[in-house]
Amino acid sequence: xxxxxxxxxxxxxxxxxxxxxxxxxxxxxxxxxxxxxxxxxxxxxxxxxxxxxxxxxxxxxxxxxxxxxxxxxxxxxxxxxxxxxxxxxxxxxxxxxxxxxxxxxxxxxxxxxxxxxxxxxxxxxxxxxxxxxxxxxxxxxxxxxxxxxxxxxxxxxxxxxxxxxxxxxxxxxxxxxxxxxxxxxxxxxxxxxxxxxxxxxxxxxxxxxxxxxxxxxxxxxxxxxxxxxxxxxxxxxxxxxxxxxxxxxxxxxxxxxxxxxxxxxxxxxxxxxxxxxxxxxx
Amino acid sequence: xxxxxxxxxxxxxxxxxxxxxxxxxxxxxxxxxxxxxxxxxxxxxxxxxxxxxxxxxxxxxxxxxxxxxxxxxxxxxxxxxxxxxxxxxxxxxxxxxxxxxxxxxxxxxxxxxxxxxxxxxxxxxxxxxxxxxxxxxxxxxxxxxxxxxxxxxxxxxxxxxxxxxxxxxxxxxxxxxxxxxxxxxxxxxxxxxxxxxxxxxxxxxxxxxxxxxxxxxxxxxxxxxxxxxxxxxxxxxxxxxxxxxxxxxxxxxxxxxxxxxxxxxxxxxxxxxxxxxxxxxx
Numbered sequence: 086x087x088x089x090x091x092x093x094x095x096x097x098x099x100x101x102x103x104x105x106x107x108x109x110x111x112x113x114x115x116x117x118x119x120x121x122x123x124x125x126x127x128x129x130x131x132x133x134x135x136x137x138x139x140x141x142x143x144x145x146x147x148x149x150x151x152x153x154x155x156x157x158x159x160x161x162x163x164x165x166x167x168x169x170x171x172x173x174x175x176x177x178x179x180x181x182x183x184x185x186x187x188x189x190x191x192x193x194x195x196x197x198x199x200x201x202x203x204x205x206x207x208x209x210x211x212x213x214x215x216x217x218x219x220x221x222x223x224x225x226x227x228x229x230x231x232x233x234x235x236x237x238x239x240x241x242x243x244x245x246x247x248x249x250x251x252x253x254x255x256x257x258x259x260x261x262x263x264x265x266x267x268x269x270x271x272x273x274x275x276x277x278x279x280x281x282x283x284x285x286x287x288x289x290x291x292x293x294x295x296x297x298x299x300x301x302x303x304x305x306x307x308x309x310x311x312x313x314x315x316x317x318x319x320x321x322x323x324x325x326x327x328x329x330x331x332x333x334x335x336x337x338x339x340x341x342x343x344x345x346x347x348x349x350x351x352x353x354x355x356x357x358x359x360x361x362x363x364x365x366x367x
Numbered sequence: 368x369x370x371x372x373x374x375x376x377x378x379x380x381x382x383x384x385x386x387x388x389x390x391x392x393x394x395x396x397x398x399x400x401x402x403x404x405x406x407x408x409x410x411x412x413x414x415x416x417x418x419x420x421x422x423x424x425x426x427x428x429x430x431x432x433x434x435x436x437x438x439x440x441x442x443x444x445x446x447x448x449x450x451x452x453x454x455x456x457x458x459x460x461x462x463x464x465x466x467x468x469x470x471x472x473x474x475x476x477x478x479x480x481x482x483x484x485x486x487x488x489x490x491x492x493x494x495x496x497x498x499x500x501x502x503x504x505x506x507x508x509x510x511x512x513x514x515x516x517x518x519x520x521x522x523x524x525x526x527x528x529x530x531x532x533x534x535x536x537x538x539x540x541x542x543x544x545x546x547x548x549x550x551x552x553x554x555x556x557x558x559x560x561x562x563x564x565x566x567x568x569x570x571x572x573x574x575x576x577x578x579x580x581x582x583x584x585x586x587x588x589x590x591x592x593x594x595x596x597x598x599x600x601x602x603x604x605x606x607x608x609x610x611x612x613x614x615x616x617x618x619x620x621x622x623x624x625x626x627x628x629x630x631x632x633x634x635x636x637x638x639x640x641x642x643x644x645x646x647x648x649x
Contacts, residue, residue, distance in 0.1 A: 152623070153596040153644045155437035157464050157485050159457045174483055175441045180595065182439050184483070201456055201466070203439050203485050205595055212621030215649055217586065219553065220617040271501065304499065313462065313487055314435040316598045318644050320620050335502040336637050338602050339494030341434070343640055355618050358625055360642055362435045362600050367497055 099283035100250055101292070104133070105140050113171045115141050119189075121164035125245045129162040131312045132295030133247070136288045138169060138185045138202050143288070145171035146181040146206045150287045154204035155316040162189060162199045180207050209287065209322045222349040223331035228254050228276045237263075251296060252278035252327065262302035271300040271334030271342070276327050284325040285350070291317055293330055294346040294359035300334040301342065301365050308366050313341070315361035326351030340367055381565035382532055383574070386415070387422050395453045397423050401471075403446035407527045411444040413594045414577030415529070418570045420451060420467045420484050425570070427453035428463040428488045432569045436486035437598040444471060444481045462489050491569065491604045504631040505613035510536050510558045519545075533578060534560035534609065544584035553582040553616030553624070558609045566607040567632070573599055575612055576628040576641035582616040583624065583647050590648050595623070597643035608633030622649055 094100070104122060107115035123133035135156050143149045167189045174182040182205045188196035225231065231254035234245070256274040261267045277293050278285070285293065294317055299310040329349045334342050341364055348357040376382070386404060389397035405415035417438050425431045449471050456464040464487045470478035507513070513536035516527070538556040543549050559575045560567070567575065576599050581592040611631040616624050623646055630639040 153439075155439075155485060155596065155598055157435075157437075157456070157487055159464055174439070175480065182441055182483070198457065201464070201485060203437060203483055203596075205439055209621070212623075213649060215619070215621065217619040218617060314437065314485075314598070314600075316437055316596070316642065318596075318623075318625060318642075320618060320623065336498075336500040336602060336640070338498040338500065338637070339491070340497070341494075341600075341602065343600060355620070358618070358642075360598065360600075360640075367495060 094279070094281035094283040096283055096286050099279060099281050101279050101283055101289060105137050105288065107141055107144065107169065110168070113145050115144065115169045117167050117169065119162060119164050119167050121246060122250055123247045124164060125247055129164060130247050130295065131158060131315060132292040134162055134187060134200055135291040135295070135315065135317070138187055138200060139204070139288050139291050141169040141171050142183045142185050142204050142206060145173060146183045147176050148181045148206035148208055150207055150209045151291065151317070151319050152180065152205050152207045153316065153318050154202055154291065155314065156200050156202040157314050158200050158312045160197060160199050162187070166190060168196065180205050209319065218355060220347070220355050222353055223274050223329055223347065225256050225274050225276065225329050228327060231256055231276055232260060250280050252276070252280050253296060255298070259303055267303045267305040269305060271304050273297045273300050273303060273332040275330050277330045278327040285323045285328055287319045287322060290319055290323065290348055290357040293328055293348050294357060297330055297332050300332050300344055304334065304337060306365050310363045310365055313362045313364060315359060317357055317359040319357050321354050321356045323350040323356045324352040324354070337365065340365055376561070376563035376565040378565055378568050381561060381563050383561050383565055383571060387419050387570065389423055389426065389451065395427050397426065397451045399449050399451065401444060401446050401449050403528060404532055405529045406446060407529055411446060412529050412577065413440060413597060414574040416444055416469060416482055417573040417577070417597065417599070420469055420482060421486070421570050421573050423451040423453050424465045424467050424486050424488060427455060428465045429458050430463045430488035430490055432489055432491045433573065433599070433601050434462065434487050434489045435598065435600050436484055436573065437596065438482055438484040439596050440482050440594045442479060442481050444469070448472065450478065462487050491601065500637060502629070502637050504635055505556050505611055505629070507538050507556050507558065507611050510609060513538055513558055514542060532562050534558070534562050535578060537580070541585055549585045549587040551587060553586050555579045555582050555585060555614040557612050559612045560609040567605040567610055569601045569604060572601055572605065572630055572639040575610055575630050576639060579612055579614050582614050582626055586616065586619060588647050592645045592647055595644045595646060597641060599639055599641040601639050603636050603638045605632040605638045606634040606636070619647065622647055
């Protein structure tokens with residue numbers, strides 16, 4: 086397993102960068118081989134997929150940073166070949182809007198749409214520094230007192246490859262589910278980084294918001310919690326260092342729940358907010 | 368002004384229904400004359416526009432109820448002719464996903480895109496009744512102790528036509544801005560209904576989430592707060608009677624803020640959640 090403390094990957098040259106890299110087939114159309122390295126029990130992580138789509142739009146639009154990106158998840162992605170088709174909706178001075186879809190191939194080689202996104206991009210570095218906020222960072226124990234997959238027993242063969250690529254240290258007070266005693270509260274909190282030491286950028290924030298265990302586990306539910314829709318607002322470029330992520334679910338109703346994520350950087354700035362609608366098996 | 372207490376419009380036969388009615392031009396393409404009745408200082412309200420798009424998708428998709436709808440606002444809409452073009456992205460047994468765009472016409476008659484949305488629709492009545500929630504309705508004074516436009520001085524000619532179509536009674540504790548003394552807290556709370564007495568349905572919830580004065584006013588900012596992106600999750604079909612809406616802004620940074628809305632029905636159910644990213648002039 087990569088050792089976060091010693092590895093020194095940088096933005097542009099890390100596992101995350103290599104596994105989200107796109108090959109331009111023609112203007113606005115990009116090929117990619119979805120890596121098996123970002124799977125959870127065989128399913129490709131929704132945040133990794135969003136980062137792939139987000140990177141394609143950064144190529145296709147005149148602005149580089151996702152300000153707000155909304156994804157509707159249509160069918161389950163698998164590791165392997167995929168194509169991202171992008172379209173420019175509108176370009177403006179400070180904001181540009183684009184659309185992108187990720188497709189894979191069925192047995193006859195026909196494209197099957199996996200995810201469709203709409204997004205507005207801008208330049209985070211061009212924004213004024215003003216911040217007025219009542220939001221406070223999540224209360225998390227120091228990283229050394231939180232728990233990761235590497236602190237448990239040896240992983241199951243074919244389990245969650247993504248855990249090897251993340252530095253994910255979960256607040257023990259939101260880990261009751263792992264001990265058979267879920268708190269009943271829809272909260273999950275963790276320290277987040279990339280295992281090879283690469284610092285976070287806006288694309289990595291798209292991964293961060295969907296990387297923690299589902300809040301449904303702490304509510305006492307188990308099983309797959311597929312995302313229907315996920316919207317991320319990137320509010321600032323993250324400072325170097327590990328991020329803190331909190332996920333909150335307040336309302337489970339009719340077999341659906343929302344997951345609200347906040348991502349805070351080492352400078353105590355709220356760098357991303359997200360909300361997803363997900364389905365649960367009751 | 369319509370008198371909410373006496374008027375008895377019903378779902379399907381009210382101002383809101385007439386002003387969101389679409390004429391089918393060809394499969395998936397609908398014409399509409401955007402009403403001047405839902406404007407605020409000349410700008411067409413974003414929630415009314417979302418309801419128009421939401422209604423077009425209800426026609427175009429096999430499911431009738433928006434579960435999650437994400438809108439990116441591209442250019443400012445004006446009262447007058449518009450066309451909505453819809454596309455089916457995927458149809459499934461319990462959820463269908465569609466896309467829609469609203470266009471108006473420039474001086475040469477060319478279509479100019481105003482808004483693009485992605486949405487997933489289902490059948491709210493088919494959901495199980497299970498609710499597990501830690502969310503609580505907003506603390507609002509009784510409707511009679513809240514304030515509407517009709518409680519102030521006579522409206523400015525050409526002011527906000529939408530106020531005549533809504534029963535909007537704002538919590539006085541979030542009205543400091545109107546007296547020149549904003550609280551500094553990014554909160555806005557109100558009772559919400561349609562002035563002609565029509566009860567709310569899922570489409571009216573799309574209007575409700577964007578109908579209150581901007582939270583920016585209570586933060587001490589003034590002027591136009593244009594929406595960049597707005598996502599609404601409809602969580603349940605609202606019970607008859609007035610709704611309670613709370614809007615919260617926690618983080619204003621770099622000239623952008625989020626507005627989180629919750630809508631509660633008369634049966635104390637959380638019927639909609641929304642978040643928008645909006646721009647402010649600092």
